[in-house]
Amino acid sequence: xxxxxxxxxxxxxxxxxxDYILLTIAxxxxxxxxxxxxxxxxxxxxxxxxxxxxxxxxxPTLEGYRRILSYTSLFTGYKNTLxxxxxxxxxxxxxxxxxxxxxxxxxxxxRNVMMMGVMITMIVSGGMxxxxxxxxxxxxxNTMWALILPGAVSTWNLIVTRTFFQQTxxxxxxxxxxxxxxxxxxxxxxxxxPLSASIIAVMVLFYAVSHWNSYFNALIYLSSTSKYPLQLxxxxxxxxNTLDDMVNDVAxxxxxxxxxxxxxxxxxxxxxxxxxxxxxxxxxYFVQGVMIGxxxx
Amino acid sequence: xxxxxxAAKKRHxxxxxxxxxxxxxxxxxxxxxxxLVFRFYPMYGLQLxxxxxxxxxxxxxxxxxxxxxxxxxxxxxxxxxxxxxxxSVSLGTLIFSFPLPILLAxxxxxxPSIRYKKLVQTTVYAPHFISTVVLxxxxxxxxxxxxxxxxKIIEAFGGKAIHFTALPRWFVPLYVISEVWQSTGWGxxxxxxxxxxxxxxxxxxxxxxxxxxxxxxxxVDIPGILPTIVIMxxxxxxxxxxxxxxxxxxxxTSLNIDASEIIATYVYKRGVLKAQISLSTAxxxxxxxxxxxxxxxxxxxxxxVTESSLF
Numbered sequence: 001x002x003x004x005x006x007x008x009x010x011x012x013x014x015x016x017x018x019d020y021i022l023l024t025i026a027x028x029x030x031x032x033x034x035x036x037x038x039x040x041x042x043x044x045x046x047x048x049x050x051x052x053x054x055x056x057x058x059x060p061t062l063e064g065y066r067r068i069l070s071y072t073s074l075f076t077g078y079k080n081t082l083x084x085x086x087x088x089x090x091x092x093x094x095x096x097x098x099x100x101x102x103x104x105x106x107x108x109x110x111r112n113v114m115m116m117g118v119m120i121t122m123i124v125s126g127g128m129x130x131x132x133x134x135x136x137x138x139x140x141x142n143t144m145w146a147l148i149l150p151g152a153v154s155t156w157n158l159i160v161t162r163t164f165f166q167q168t169x170x171x172x173x174x175x176x177x178x179x180x181x182x183x184x185x186x187x188x189x190x191x192x193x194p195l196s197a198s199i200i201a202v203m204v205l206f207y208a209v210s211h212w213n214s215y216f217n218a219l220i221y222l223s224s225t226s227k228y229p230l231q232l233x234x235x236x237x238x239x240x241n242t243l244d245d246m247v248n249d250v251a252x253x254x255x256x257x258x259x260x261x262x263x264x265x266x267x268x269x270x271x272x273x274x275x276x277x278x279x280x281x282x283x284x285y286f287v288q289g290v291m292i293g294x295x296x297x
Numbered sequence: 298x299x300x301x302x303x304a305a306k307k308r309h310x311x312x313x314x315x316x317x318x319x320x321x322x323x324x325x326x327x328x329x330x331x332x333l334v335f336r337f338y339p340m341y342g343l344q345l346x347x348x349x350x351x352x353x354x355x356x357x358x359x360x361x362x363x364x365x366x367x368x369x370x371x372x373x374x375x376x377x378x379x380x381x382x383x384x385s386v387s388l389g390t391l392i393f394s395f396p397l398p399i400l401l402a403x404x405x406x407x408x409p410s411i412r413y414k415k416l417v418q419t420t421v422y423a424p425h426f427i428s429t430v431v432l433x434x435x436x437x438x439x440x441x442x443x444x445x446x447x448x449k450i451i452e453a454f455g456g457k458a459i460h461f462t463a464l465p466r467w468f469v470p471l472y473v474i475s476e477v478w479q480s481t482g483w484g485x486x487x488x489x490x491x492x493x494x495x496x497x498x499x500x501x502x503x504x505x506x507x508x509x510x511x512x513x514x515x516x517v518d519i520p521g522i523l524p525t526i527v528i529m530x531x532x533x534x535x536x537x538x539x540x541x542x543x544x545x546x547x548x549x550t551s552l553n554i555d556a557s558e559i560i561a562t563y564v565y566k567r568g569v570l571k572a573q574i575s576l577s578t579a580x581x582x583x584x585x586x587x588x589x590x591x592x593x594x595x596x597x598x599x600x601x602v603t604e605s606s607l608f
Contacts, residue, residue, distance in 0.1 A: 011509035011510065011511060015407070015509065015510035015511055016407075019404050019407055019408055020408070020413075023401075023404055023405065023408060026401060026404075026417065026481075027417050027421065030420050030421050030424060030478065030482065031420050033435065033439065034423065036446060051446075051453065095327055095328050096328075098327075099325050101324060102322070102325045103325070105318070105321055107314050107321070108318065108321050108322075109314050109318075110315075114325070117337075121332065121337075123592065124585065125339065126336075126338070126342050127343070127564075127578065128542075128561075128568060128569070128577070129568040129574055129578045129581055130339035130341075130343060131342075132568065134335070134342065138334075149335065150335050153328055183320060184318055185323075188324070209426060212428070213427075213428035213429065215428070215543070216542065220565070231430045234428075234430045234431065235430045235547065238430060238434030238437065239433055239434060239437060239547055258444065261438060261441070261444055264434060265438065268434060271428070271431060272426070272428070275426045276423065276426065279423060279426050280419055283419060283422065287486055290487060290490070291486070291490045
């Protein structure tokens with residue numbers, strides 16, 4: 001018996017050790033590339049080029065950031081994305097919360113048919129080209145609305161919201177309000193909304209992040225560069241490599257490329273900063289959102 | 298009036314309900330309009346797959362051409378390459394990015410230190426919030442043959458720098474590795490939630506029976522989250538042909554195009570850039586139909602084998 005106990009703790013200890021080792025590897029594999037971007041963005045580009053920047057910045061410089069700040073397209077992109085994110089998220093959340101609430105109510109005649117319709121859109125869709133034709137024929141092409149209206153409600157988020165209301169608003173509460181002659185709108189505004197702070201937070205975060213990070217709709221629906229969101233501006237710099245104005249003054253091509261890399265590392269930081277700084281504080285809401293979805297899914 | 302049939306009574310009751318709660322329909326109105334216009338109407342546009350679209354004729358007025366678009370597509374030289382590339386990317390992604398979140402969740406769930414668990418979680422979730430553009434930008438920077446971190450490491454070990462983004466054979470590995478890096482942490486949340494639902498009594502009973510942690514993970518944790526695993530597998534199977542356009546398109550270079558041209562990027566180039574509307578609609582529909590068949594098949598198999606299914 002005693003042997004048995006010792007044997008067991010040894011196996012458990014082996015498990016725990018392995019657990020710590022594997023998770024530490026996972027932690028480093030995720031954290032190091034992110035950390036490297038940060039230190040590379042403030043290091044001497046020659047040191048980065050020679051592979052000497054490994055654990056901390058070498059010959060710290062803000063040259064990259066200085067050049068980025070003089071690049072006006074970036075700020076146009078930033079401003080556009082802010083507008084698209086604010087307007088888009090406001091529409092997304094308003095529609096998702098009101099529709100999700102209505103669909104959670106048993107009294108809603110035709111609820112099952114509507115839910116069926118919603119579910120169908122998860123499996124079947126028109127696809128890229130019919131959507132593209134639709135946006136053109138509605139004359140939304142090259143307007144902000146082309147980035148907002150086609151994704152006004154996410155099916156998944158709608159289902160998550162409905163599940164939330166089904167679980168948090170008891171039928172009895174509603175019935176009591178009915179007896180008091182309280183209308184559906186008054187009940188929604190006075191009782192439901194104050195109880196739904198967490199689902200609203202979750203939805204704001206989910207939608208805002210997807211607006212902030214999206215580039216696909218802008219790529220196919222926008223033609224004027226002055227309307228480009230941040231991600232399209234970034235694409236031109238990080239991927240299409242159009243840096244001319246920012247590195248023209250640098251003498252040799254090799255030096256231009258090194259300066260370009262420095263600028264790119266800085267761009268990554270500047271564009272991802274709002275999310276990466278806010279995220280640890282908001283993490284619990286994101287996780288909560290996934291969990292509500294998991295209960296149903 | 299007292300002779301109303303039960304069906305008529307029910308209809309009468311429903312009408313009364315609907316009238317009493319008319320405001321709820323007002324709540325729904327914008328969303329219903331949205332779904333009809335932006336979700337269902339494009340499905341009507343799918344008929345273009347069997348037509349020869351001309352802008353002047355519109356969707357309804359264009360001529361029917363039967364399966365001509367498909368005949369053209371299946372006979373085209375790039376058909377086999379497109380299928381092969383799409384399947385390589387998606388199966389490669391599925392094989393790695395499906396099991397790893399499960400493993401990560403099992404490891405996190407058994408970690409004795411809560412604080413270390415929190416730290417690892419916060420870190421591994423973070424890449425989920427990085428945009429695709431930034432992610433691909435990082436791939437280009439890290440794999441740059443002259444200055445990229447990965448090539449510096451290869452050179453430090455005496456190897457020769459590899460121009461990863463210019464070589465077709467590196468396209469799928471880069472795609473899959475970056476996918477795993479970005480999504481494994483976030484993907485583990487669902488399984489952690491499922492693991493939190495595994496009864497502690499089962500673990501206590503297993504301890505009394507002398508089971509060590511390896512055995513408890515294998516015989517208690519994994520069976521406990523099996524339904525979640527099955528559902529996630531079905532959902533993922535539905536995406537096999539539906540490789541995300543966003544990342545593949547950004548990772549495409551003129552040099553790796555042989556491996557990086559997938560169905561979605563082909564549809565975009567043919568439809569949006571070259572205005573071959575009918576052909577690209579047909580190809581898009583082909584992709585969705587295969588996805589649907591895959592979902593339903595995996596769903597059917599899992600219902601037979603494990604008794605859990607999505608539909």
